[in-house]
Amino acid sequence: MMNKAFAVTLDPATSLENHTGSWRTLRPENVFKLPPCNKQCPAGENIQQWLYYAAEGNYEMAWRFLTENNPFPACMGRVCYHTCEGKCNRGFLDEAVGINSVERFLGDYAIEHKLSFKRPAKDTGKKVLIIGAGPGGLSAAYHLRRFGHSVHVLEAGAEPGGMMRYGIPVYRLPRNILDAEIARITDMGVTIECNHKVEDIEAEKKKGGYDAVIITTGAGISSNVDIPEGDTNHILNALNVLGEIETKGNIEIARRVAVYGGGNTAVDVARSLRRLGAEPIIVYRRNRDKMPANEEEMDAAIAEGIQVKWLSTITGATKESLKIEKMKLDESGYPQPTGEYEELPADAVVLAIGQNVDKSILDKLQGLKVERDAIVIDPETNETSVPGVFAAGDVASAKDRTVTLAIGMGKNTARSIHAYLRGVKYKKQPKNEDARFEDMHPWYYTDAPKTVRPELELARRTNTFDEVQYGLTEENAIYEARRCLSCGNCMECDNCYGVCPDNAIRKLGAGKGYEFNYDYCKGCGVCAQECPCGHIHMVPEKI
Amino acid sequence: MLDKINFYQTGSNTVGNRLINPSMRTEQASVDRPNSLTCGHRACQGCGEALGARYAIDAAMKATSGQIMVVNATGCLEVFSTPYPESAWRLPWIHSLFGNTAAVGSGLAAAAKVRAELNGDSVTPRIIAQGGDGGTTDIGMGCLSGMFDRNDDVLYICYDNEAYMNTGVQRSSATPPAARTATTMPVGEEPGSDWGKGKDVPLIAMAHGIPYVATATIADLRDLETKVAKAMSFHGARYISILVPCPLGWGLKSSALTVTAARLAMETGFYPVYEAEYGQITSVRKIRQKQPVINYLQIQRRYAHLTGKKADPNVLARLQAMCDANIEHFGLLGDEAPQLNPAAIQAYERSKKV
Ligand SMILES: Cc1ncc(C[n+]2csc(CCOP(=O)(O)OP(=O)(O)O)c2C)c(N)n1
Ligand code: SF4
Ligand SMILES: [Mg+2]
Numbered sequence: 001m002m003n004k005a006f007a008v009t010l011d012p013a014t015s016l017e018n019h020t021g022s023w024r025t026l027r028p029e030n031v032f033k034l035p036p037c038n039k040q041c042p043a044g045e046n047i048q049q050w051l052y053y054a055a056e057g058n059y060e061m062a063w064r065f066l067t068e069n070n071p072f073p074a075c076m077g078r079v080c081y082h083t084c085e086g087k088c089n090r091g092f093l094d095e096a097v098g099i100n101s102v103e104r105f106l107g108d109y110a111i112e113h114k115l116s117f118k119r120p121a122k123d124t125g126k127k128v129l130i131i132g133a134g135p136g137g138l139s140a141a142y143h144l145r146r147f148g149h150s151v152h153v154l155e156a157g158a159e160p161g162g163m164m165r166y167g168i169p170v171y172r173l174p175r176n177i178l179d180a181e182i183a184r185i186t187d188m189g190v191t192i193e194c195n196h197k198v199e200d201i202e203a204e205k206k207k208g209g210y211d212a213v214i215i216t217t218g219a220g221i222s223s224n225v226d227i228p229e230g231d232t233n234h235i236l237n238a239l240n241v242l243g244e245i246e247t248k249g250n251i252e253i254a255r256r257v258a259v260y261g262g263g264n265t266a267v268d269v270a271r272s273l274r275r276l277g278a279e280p281i282i283v284y285r286r287n288r289d290k291m292p293a294n295e296e297e298m299d300a301a302i303a304e305g306i307q308v309k310w311l312s313t314i315t316g317a318t319k320e321s322l323k324i325e326k327m328k329l330d331e332s333g334y335p336q337p338t339g340e341y342e343e344l345p346a347d348a349v350v351l352a353i354g355q356n357v358d359k360s361i362l363d364k365l366q367g368l369k370v371e372r373d374a375i376v377i378d379p380e381t382n383e384t385s386v387p388g389v390f391a392a393g394d395v396a397s398a399k400d401r402t403v404t405l406a407i408g409m410g411k412n413t414a415r416s417i418h419a420y421l422r423g424v425k426y427k428k429q430p431k432n433e434d435a436r437f438e439d440m441h442p443w444y445y446t447d448a449p450k451t452v453r454p455e456l457e458l459a460r461r462t463n464t465f466d467e468v469q470y471g472l473t474e475e476n477a478i479y480e481a482r483r484c485l486s487c488g489n490c491m492e493c494d495n496c497y498g499v500c501p502d503n504a505i506r507k508l509g510a511g512k513g514y515e516f517n518y519d520y521c522k523g524c525g526v527c528a529q530e531c532p533c534g535h536i537h538m539v540p541e542k543i
Numbered sequence: 544m545l546d547k548i549n550f551y552q553t554g555s556n557t558v559g560n561r562l563i564n565p566s567m568r569t570e571q572a573s574v575d576r577p578n579s580l581t582c583g584h585r586a587c588q589g590c591g592e593a594l595g596a597r598y599a600i601d602a603a604m605k606a607t608s609g610q611i612m613v614v615n616a617t618g619c620l621e622v623f624s625t626p627y628p629e630s631a632w633r634l635p636w637i638h639s640l641f642g643n644t645a646a647v648g649s650g651l652a653a654a655a656k657v658r659a660e661l662n663g664d665s666v667t668p669r670i671i672a673q674g675g676d677g678g679t680t681d682i683g684m685g686c687l688s689g690m691f692d693r694n695d696d697v698l699y700i701c702y703d704n705e706a707y708m709n710t711g712v713q714r715s716s717a718t719p720p721a722a723r724t725a726t727t728m729p730v731g732e733e734p735g736s737d738w739g740k741g742k743d744v745p746l747i748a749m750a751h752g753i754p755y756v757a758t759a760t761i762a763d764l765r766d767l768e769t770k771v772a773k774a775m776s777f778h779g780a781r782y783i784s785i786l787v788p789c790p791l792g793w794g795l796k797s798s799a800l801t802v803t804a805a806r807l808a809m810e811t812g813f814y815p816v817y818e819a820e821y822g823q824i825t826s827v828r829k830i831r832q833k834q835p836v837i838n839y840l841q842i843q844r845r846y847a848h849l850t851g852k853k854a855d856p857n858v859l860a861r862l863q864a865m866c867d868a869n870i871e872h873f874g875l876l877g878d879e880a881p882q883l884n885p886a887a888i889q890a891y892e893r894s895k896k897v
Contacts, residue, residue, distance in 0.1 A: 015583030015624070015631035023588065055552065055562060443806065443832065446554035475548060482552045482562065491552065494559025494572040498764060499802055501594040503582045507574050510561065520582035524589030524790075525799030532553055538799075 020502060024523035026538040028496075028516055033435035033488025033534065036087035037099060042405040043070045043139075044412075047084060047099055048489055054102055054481035062481075063106045063115060070407055071142040071185060072135065072164075074111055074177045077104020078469070079168050080404045081264075081294045089437040089487050093445060098472070098480045105477035111180045117188050120148035126421045129154070129210040131198050134162020135403045136393025137216035138182060139410030140417075141190045147418045151190045152208065156197035158247070162218050163394075164403060166243045167265070169272045170465040201365045201389070212388050212417045215375060216410065217361065219394035219401060223354035225260075228316045235317065238269045238352035245272055254347030258283050258322055260314055261352035262291040267298055269350050270306050275465055281307040281346070283314060285327050285335040300468065311335065314349065321345045357395045365389070374398035381426045382413040390417060435488025439534035444495070448483050486533045490514075496527035496536060555765050569764050570605045571597075577604040577633065579611075584631035586623040589798030591787035591805065592675070592702045595761045596620055599700055599785060600671065602771035604634070607669050612655070614648045616674025616683060617641035619709040619789075620702060635668075642682035645690040648672030648697040656696075669775065673700040676717035677707040680744045687744075687782075691751035694779040694893060698771075701744065701782070704789040712792040716742045719813075720865075721858055722845045724792075729848035738861070748782040749822045752890025757818035760786040762806035766828055770818055779893065786814050794844025807839035812866035815873040817881065822890035824881045827873050836863045 004011075037047040045066060053062035066073050077100055088096035109115075126149045130137045133155035141151045159165055161178050186192060198204050205213050222237030234254065238261070244251045255278055259270045262284035270280040282301075284291060287310045291298065302308070309324065313335070316323035322344045327335035356373050369376040369385040375396045377383060382390050392413040393406035412428070419426035472480065490513055497507045497514055504521040505514050528536040551562040559572030570576055579600035586593035603611050612635040615621045621638050624631040639647045652670045659667040672690075674683060679701040690697055706724050707713040714724040714736050721735040729735050748756045754777040759767040767785065774781045788795065788804040795804055808814040809828065813836060816828035837859065840846040849859055874881040 010625055010628060010630035012630060012633045013581050013583075014629040015581065015585075018583040018585065018629055020583060020585070444553045444556045446550065446552070446556065448550055478548050479550055482548070482550055484552070486552070492559070492561040493553050493557035494568070495557045498558025498569065498571040499594065501586060501590050501597075501801070502584070503578050503580075503597065507572075509574060517582070522588040524801075525797060526589050526594075526801055529797075529799035530802050532557060 019519045020522050021504075021517075021519045024518075024521060025541050025543065026523040026525060027518065027541050028521065028523070028525070028527055028536050029539050030490070030513075030535055031488070031537045032432050034432040035435045035487040035489065036089055037084035037097075037487075039431070039434065040084045040087040041408070042083075042400075042402065043076070043408040045069045045084075048484060048486055050106070051097070051099070051102060051481045051484040052486065052489075052491065054106060055478065055484065057478060059106055059109045060113070060115060063110045066103065066106060067110075067117065069411060071117070071139060072107070072181050072407060073103050074107025074181055075164060075173060076404060076407070077101065077107045077471075078173050078177070078467075079164070081296075081402060089435070089440065090483055090485055092437045093442055093485070094447065097483045101472045102477050102480050105472045105474070107177075107181070108471055111177065117142070117146075117184055119188050120146060122148050123150065124148040124421070126150070126211045127152070127209060128417060129205060129208055129213045130216060131201065131204075131213065132156075132162060132216035132218055132393070132395075133160035133182075133192050133194070134216055134218045134393055134406060135164055136218075136395075136406035136410040136413075137162070137214065138185055139407040140214050140216065140392055140414045141410075142185045142188070143411050143414030144417060145185070145188045145190050147414070149418070149421065152210075153190065153192040154196045154198050154204070155192060155194045156217075158194055160192050160194060162216075163220075166220075166246050167239065167268070168403075169242065169245070169268050171271070171275065171468050172268070174467050198361060199364070201361065205389075211421055212390065214410075214413055214417070215362070215384070215389065215391040215395055216393045216406070217358060217395045219355040219357045219373070221356045221358055222351060223356055224351065225353060227314055227349065234348035236348065236350050238265045238350055239355065241269055241350055242272065245276070250276060253278060255279055256346045257281070257348045257350060258309075258314065258344065258346040259350045259352055260284075261354070262286065262293055263352065263354070264293050264297060265355070266352035267293045267301050269352050271297075271301050271304060272465075273350075274304055274306055279307075280350075281309060281344070283309045283312050283322075283324065283344070285311065285313045286329060286333070287311060290329070290333055309344065312344075313337070315341070317346075317349060320347060322349065355394070355401070362395075372398050380428060381416040381420070382409060383416065383420070388420070432488075435534060437487075440485065440487065441530065441532045441534070444493070444532035445485055448479070488534050490535050491533060493532060495530050495532060499526050499530045501526065558764055569768055570601050571764060571768070577601045577609070579604055579632065579634055580624060581631050581633055583629065584624045585626060586619065587789075587791050587798070589790045589795070589801045590619075590623070591761050591789060591801040592620050592704055592708075593623065594801065595702050595767075595785045595787040596624075596673070598761060598764060598767055599673075599771050599783070600634070602768040603669070603671055603698070603775055606772040606775035609634075610666055610668045611635075612651060612668050612670055613637070614639070614644050614651060614670065614672040616644035616672075616678035617709075618675035618678050618702075618707075619704075620673070620675065622709055641678055643686050644672045644674045644678060644683055645686040645697070645699055648699065649686075649690050649693065649695040652696045670697045671700060672697050673702065675708065676701060676703040676705060677713075677715040679703075680716045680742060684744075688747075688751070691748060691753050691780045691782070694753060696778050696780070698774050698781045698783065701784045702787045703784050704787050704792060706789075706792050708789050708792045716740070717744070721849060721862065723794075723848065724845070733858075734848050735845070745782065745784050745819075746884075749819045749824075749884070751780070752822040752893055753780040753782065754778070754893065755781040755818070755820055757783045758786070758814070758816050759783060760805040760809055760814060760816060761788075762802050762809060763816065763828060766816065773818070792845070794847070796842050796844075800842055804839070804842060807834060807842070810834045811836045811839045812870040812875050813839055813862075815869045815875060817873055821894040822884075824873070824884065827875060827881050829877070830870070830875050833876065836866050
């Protein structure tokens with residue numbers, strides 16, 4: 001006191017002696033929540049995280065985080081049905097973020113800039129055999145290789161890719177894209193042997209001295225229905241048609257073709273045939289509401305001039321026409337026959353009413369449990385009833401058969417095998433709590449409509465196999481990524497740091513986030529209230 | 544490429560934003576902001592006044608490279624920041640009385656000028672006088688008007704929490720109609736604070752024709768910082784009123800709602816945010832997402848008698864009409880320009896002198 005100048009009584013910042021943290025009854029804590037897009041993604045991508053880097057223009061980092069979970073961004077950016085967007089919280093504000101387009105942009109960026117995966121630092125010396133080089137098998141191969149295991153893939157077809165090559169038409173997935181993403185996996189040291197159909201799994205495993213096996217043989221056999229066939233009306237199956245177009249580039253087929261079924265394969269066949277000059281008509285026993293095909297794909301088909309005969313089943317076929325019975329839906333939505341018939345002129349029928357697994361090789365493996373058209377697996381570990389034999393993709397999933405799910409199952413199987421090879425049982429990581437829109441602060445986000453991918457003109461699209469959807473430009477990709485609300489995860493907006501009346505939050509610097517200073521935090525809760533993305537919780541203090 | 548895309552997730556609505564150029568971020572976003580009012584002060588949890596004071600003084604410190612001295616009127620800000628023997632201030636700060644703050648500011652400004660001349664200093668410290676609405680609009684009004692009259696080189700900041708908070712929430716001439724305070728209880732014909740009373744000090748300041756007058760709230764930080772910086776670019780008398788919700792006196796449903804309450808005051812039109820130079824309004828902060836006044840009232844217990852079962856819908860309608868009038872007069876929506884207001888003749892002389 002004596003040393004102070006005239007009339008000076010208090011020294012600056014002496015209030016620091018007063019630890020106001022003792023007033024607190026609630027304590028702010030950071031919570032890392034599960035954004036709805038991530039939760040929905042069948043491949044388990046951390047979408048919010050890679051959008052964060054894409055928004056900064058750091059495409060390589062974004063791509064690296066994306067490929068932690070999924071090695072096929074350029075393919076998935078084209079063929080994934082992006083159910084994530086249906087769950088996107090931005091949808092409550094204006095429109096969902098165009099996640100799929102940004103994924104594709106990043107995938108194409110990586111191909112263009114020749115980005116490659118890092119080879120594993122160390123080889124474990126363990127050997128894994130994968131049967132089937134489809135999306136599930138290749139995804140598993142990629143992840144196992146990252147762990148340092150040596151991986152060999154056997155493929156019955158002439159080239160790897162499975163349904164991505166023989167099921168998905170070129171206009172949706174150009175093959176140079178597929179080839180580039182597969183090459184990146186083989187560059188890591190994964191070996192793929194094509195034209196090698198496995199007959200005896202056990203023998204193959206023993207012969208190669210493998211420590212574990214994954215069955216990823218897919219569901220490549222088209223289902224059949226009995227259509228009483230008169231004369232010479234062609235009845236073909238969808239996968240053969242798509243496979244033949246893939247290998248020969250064309251198919252000898254009639255002009256008026258009925259495609260029988262309402263799933264994505266039916267739509268793929270119809271749109272492919274349209275491009276070859278045929279006039280396909282889809283015949284489906286229920287209505288549009290009940291149709292399982294992806295809506296965007298179906299809209300595109302209709303826009304391309306493909307006709308649909310709803311509520312119809314084919315009961316017979318003659319040379320130039322089909323006998324159609326009209327159906328009506330009962331209360332529970334099932335189609336019931338009406339006894340009313342009509343003729344539909346058509347020279348051929350393509351059956352696209354479902355796909356089954358090839359049981360012939362599965363039956364030979366002793367003790368392998370197969371139920372309702374799928375190998376039975378432990379949902380946690382993806383292990384089959386035969387120890388050391390795992391399964392993923394369509395062959396192990398009867399209900400949901402998409403490329404994306406196969407990729408996710410492949411990843412999980414790889415993680416599970418990695419644990420198995422070290423003698424531990426794999427447990428999936430518990431999920432974080434949901435990032436709900438109600439817990440966010442929408443006022444803070446600026447308005448922005450979704451950029452729509454420019455589409456090829458309809459006229460051009462229907463007679464070539466050129467890719468239908470162009471990618472986003474860099475400009476639009478950044479814009480789209482910046483529309484992400486960063487649900488439940490910090491985006492470093494500095495709001496908590498700014499709005500604290502007690503200066504009790506420390507900013508640690510770019511990329512490092514923030515820290516609560518509990519010495520002074522009074523627990524007022526303004527930071528939690530004003531956090532745009534709901535990343536702060538107020539937790540009762542133990543008093 | 545990155546510079547070409549002028550869309551940044553939360554844009555300028557948040558305190559910082561990692562996607563925008565650092566020079567476009569607020570002062571509060573910087574790691575080394577001055578924290579002029581630092582930790583350990585004894586304001587209530589979630590105090591809007593503590594937040595507003597740090598925002599404003601930090602911005603002034605930045606604008607003057609730290610050459611600021613503060614005079615503080617009696618009131619919460621003074622009491623909670625300097626209980627003997629501690630001070631939460633990190634800059635020269637003085638407290639004298641409740642009603643003389645503007646006068647002390649005038650004196651300090653004159654002294655600072657003389658001292659700089661005597662010492663041959665190249666910089667003269669700038670003076671900020673500050674106080675609550677009671678200390679400003681009521682008891683300090685005479686000194687304030689005198690400071691405006693002489694056009695003394697002082698920035699006066701009023702932290703408006705719409706009542707005498709430090710002595711237990713008594714009505715001031717800044718208390719809005721119908722609000723409950725300890726002296727305007729929700730009883731009788733027209734419960735709460737009277738209608739047809741009170742004064743608009745920003746408009747009174749403008750009528751003095753001083754160089755700069757602005758209103759701001761703690762819910763629009765960029766706007767607030769810009770206004771303080773702009774005020775420091777003028778010499779002469781300047782006045783900024785900052786709306787600082789008081790969780791205790793307003794009966795906010797939670798201490799967390801301070802910033803939200805200020806935002807609703809802006810978005811409903813209840814508190815018009817604008818700036819004026821030499822008596823003329825020069826810009827208006829537009830409402831971003833318009834809200835009905837009820838959304839603002841219902842988070843505050845001082846208006847509980849307007850939203851409960853026994854509430855009189857006419858009172859609510861009158862408050863809504865008040866907001867609508869603000870929106871119209873100040874042109875708070877769309878592209879409308881504010882209505883012209885006449886300026887004092889002194890404004891003409893003063894604007895020529897600069
Ligand atoms: C001359 C004089 N009268 C009354 C008081 C008692 N007093 C101290 S603080 C205060 C209220 C201050 O209200 P306001 O200026 O609005 O500031 P707030 O506390 O609301 O921030 C009063 C009446 C005093 N200190 N001096
Ligand atoms: S009474 Fe109001 S103004 Fe005073 S310290 Fe508490 S919150 Fe702040
Ligand atoms: Mg007050």
